[in-house]
Amino acid sequence: MQKELWKGNEAIAEAAIRAGCRAYFGYPITPQNEIPEYMSKRMPESGGVFVQAESELAAINMVYGAAAAGARAMTSSSSPGISLMQEGISYLVGSDLPAVIVNMMRGGPGLGTIQPGQADYYQATRSPGHGDGHMPVLAPSGIQEAVDLMWDAFEMADKYLTPVMVVADGMIGQMMEPIVWNRTEPLPEADKPWAANGRDGEGQTHFVSSLRLQSSENEQFVHTLKEKYEEITKNEVRYEAVGCKNADILIAAFGTTARIASTAIRKLEKEGIRAGLFRPITLWPFPYEALKELALQESVKAVLTVEMSLGQMHEDVRLSVLDKKPTPFYGRTGGMVPEPKDIAEKVREVIKEAGK
Amino acid sequence: MPPRERRLVVILGAFGTGKTEFAINLALKLSMQGRRTALADLDLVNPYFRSREKENLLKDKGIALIAPKGALRDADLPSIPSSLKQLLFDMDMTGVLDIGGDRTGARVLGQFAGEIAAQNPAVWYVYNHSRFDNRTAEAAITSLRQIESQSGLSVNGLVNNTHLLRETTLDTVKNGAKGAKALSDFIKLPLICHCVSREIAGSNPGVSPMFVMDLHMNRPWEEA
Numbered sequence: 001m002q003k004e005l006w007k008g009n010e011a012i013a014e015a016a017i018r019a020g021c022r023a024y025f026g027y028p029i030t031p032q033n034e035i036p037e038y039m040s041k042r043m044p045e046s047g048g049v050f051v052q053a054e055s056e057l058a059a060i061n062m063v064y065g066a067a068a069a070g071a072r073a074m075t076s077s078s079s080p081g082i083s084l085m086q087e088g089i090s091y092l093v094g095s096d097l098p099a100v101i102v103n104m105m106r107g108g109p110g111l112g113t114i115q116p117g118q119a120d121y122y123q124a125t126r127s128p129g130h131g132d133g134h135m136p137v138l139a140p141s142g143i144q145e146a147v148d149l150m151w152d153a154f155e156m157a158d159k160y161l162t163p164v165m166v167v168a169d170g171m172i173g174q175m176m177e178p179i180v181w182n183r184t185e186p187l188p189e190a191d192k193p194w195a196a197n198g199r200d201g202e203g204q205t206h207f208v209s210s211l212r213l214q215s216s217e218n219e220q221f222v223h224t225l226k227e228k229y230e231e232i233t234k235n236e237v238r239y240e241a242v243g244c245k246n247a248d249i250l251i252a253a254f255g256t257t258a259r260i261a262s263t264a265i266r267k268l269e270k271e272g273i274r275a276g277l278f279r280p281i282t283l284w285p286f287p288y289e290a291l292k293e294l295a296l297q298e299s300v301k302a303v304l305t306v307e308m309s310l311g312q313m314h315e316d317v318r319l320s321v322l323d324k325k326p327t328p329f330y331g332r333t334g335g336m337v338p339e340p341k342d343i344a345e346k347v348r349e350v351i352k353e354a355g356k
Numbered sequence: 357m358p359p360r361e362r363r364l365v366v367i368l369g370a371f372g373t374g375k376t377e378f379a380i381n382l383a384l385k386l387s388m389q390g391r392r393t394a395l396a397d398l399d400l401v402n403p404y405f406r407s408r409e410k411e412n413l414l415k416d417k418g419i420a421l422i423a424p425k426g427a428l429r430d431a432d433l434p435s436i437p438s439s440l441k442q443l444l445f446d447m448d449m450t451g452v453l454d455i456g457g458d459r460t461g462a463r464v465l466g467q468f469a470g471e472i473a474a475q476n477p478a479v480w481y482v483y484n485h486s487r488f489d490n491r492t493a494e495a496a497i498t499s500l501r502q503i504e505s506q507s508g509l510s511v512n513g514l515v516n517n518t519h520l521l522r523e524t525t526l527d528t529v530k531n532g533a534k535g536a537k538a539l540s541d542f543i544k545l546p547l548i549c550h551c552v553s554r555e556i557a558g559s560n561p562g563v564s565p566m567f568v569m570d571l572h573m574n575r576p577w578e579e580a
Contacts, residue, residue, distance in 0.1 A: 003486065003523065004371075004486060004487070004488040004491075005484060005486040005487045005488065005518055005519075005520055005521070006487075006488050007370060007371050007372050010371075011487075014488075026572040029430050030403050031403045031404065032369075037460075113430060114403040114430065114431065114432055115403070115404070115430060116404075170403065170404065171404065171575070171576065174402065174403060174404040174405065175405070175520065175575055176372035177521065178486065178520040178521065178523050181530070236397060240565070256576065256577075259575075259576075260576050260577040262577060263577045263578070263579060335430070336578045338576075339576065340576075340579060
């Protein structure tokens with residue numbers, strides 16, 4: 001198959017359409033503007049709906065409405081815009097509605113910068129909005145993977161009736177990369193007997209809501225969420241482990257940072273240091289068990305976490321490894337991107353420290 | 357290369373065609389030929405991968421960089437550096453104008469189109485056959501015409517810069533040359549050159565005229 005050169009944001013938008021998404025609502029924000037722009041052109045051509053909402057809050061509520069009516073819907077934004085959407089995401093969780101949200105992260109907090117960041121990890125993985133919720137969080141490290149994961153995101157959303165977030169740092173949205181279309185067929189229409197899409201006078205009206213005034217009923221609902229999350233945790237954990245077997249040190253990193261770490265690993269290899277890359281693809285559910293098993297190998301002296309933040313995934317790495325091995329951290333934040341040489345230097349330092 | 361009487365070279369094209377890589381290489385070459393050279397980074401739409409990131413390289417080679425400064429450097433605000441005006445009046449300066457991608461990027465030129473057009477500029481459209489929407493000459497022309505109409509300038513040359521980044525092979529270059537030739541015949545615009553990385557140029561891709569480029573716009577995991 002001939003490779004095509006795509007810009008990340010445009011490829012993600014095209015992949016969503018090819019996967020069968022027919023409703024997009026969004027509001028512009030750098031570095032993901034090419035997603036709504038591309039959608040505004042292609043969605044109508046594909047028989048779908050594009051609305052530029054008046055705000056991110058409106059966009060996520062339009063997603064809620066479309067999902068409640070049974071449409072395969074999505075939105076996209078970048079960090080500050082995703083903050084605005086938190087309420088609506090929590091409502092999606094509270095109403096068991098499928099939807100996909102793309103977060104092309106930039107440096108925060110606040111308006112921060114338009115340069116890449118990964119500091120929305122806690123926001124994405126701990127709880128979407130308020131309440132006892134979770135959502136699957138997929139983190140591609142390149143455009144090919146981002147494109148392939150769009151199918152998986154919509155599939156998971158339909159299967160588990162949940163919002164799914166695809167998180168990438170702005171670099172992945174802005175860069176170009178050659179890709180192939182591994183999947184071309186749209187996902188089959190999911191059976192949605194609960195959808196509020198008109199009953200033609202037959203039976204009781206469908207009603208989609210997250211309001212359950214009776215606390216005991218609400219508690220019961222949260223327990224059904226728990227069962228759902230256990231199911232997702234059992235089935236959907238994804239990660240990539242490269243060169244981790246018998247490694248001297250493991251580097252845990254996701255997204256663009258994982259690719260930068262790979263360059264550092266190749267440098268270190270030439271010096272005789274065997275560094276393995278552990279790259280979570282699902283940030284939630286986090287691959288705790290897989291990382292723990294690799295970290296406990298006798299050869300592994302430490303597990304270094306590298307992020308474009310002050311250390312957020314670091315907490316999950318520490319929960320995997322507990323206190324069995326040292327778990328140092330290296331990161332740049334606020335829109336700054338770590339360089340391979342700095343990661344390599346940190347690894348040398350950690351190895352030296354461990355040798356004492 | 358643009359003859360001396362054409363002192364302004366405007367570089368237009370779609371996202372990711374490699375306009376910035378070409379602009380930097382062209383500015384370096386013109387400067388090496390002894391021409392006083394300025395590179396104007398007028399990319400107001402892309403937040404990343406802009407020629408201003410190569411400020412130090414350009415400075416080392418004595419090339420003036422015209423780009424938003426200070427806090428505006430990392431922004432994507434529609435601010436045009438005042439030094440652009442200087443370039444338009446400095447008749448001894450050769451100027452390479454690196455314009456943002458797509459029709460949205462080209463819009464910035466509109467307000468200067470009259471002044472630029474009056475100076476008989478080279479207006480080159482960078483073409484990358486590997487881009488998903490350049491597979492047919494018809495689709496490529498739509499993109500070219502949109503960019504042209506937004507910029508207010510008429511394209512007078514095509515630069516073939518077909519690549520797949522680090523995955524570029526001899527075949528990528530050869531296929532690209534065919535696509536560029538088809539486009540050039542179709543819209544009757546001269547093909548100025550075929551851009552080829554130094555590595556591929558070494559294996560003789562058989563395209564002519566060839567513009568050999570060193571790759572400066574690396575992604576964070578790619579080291580020069």
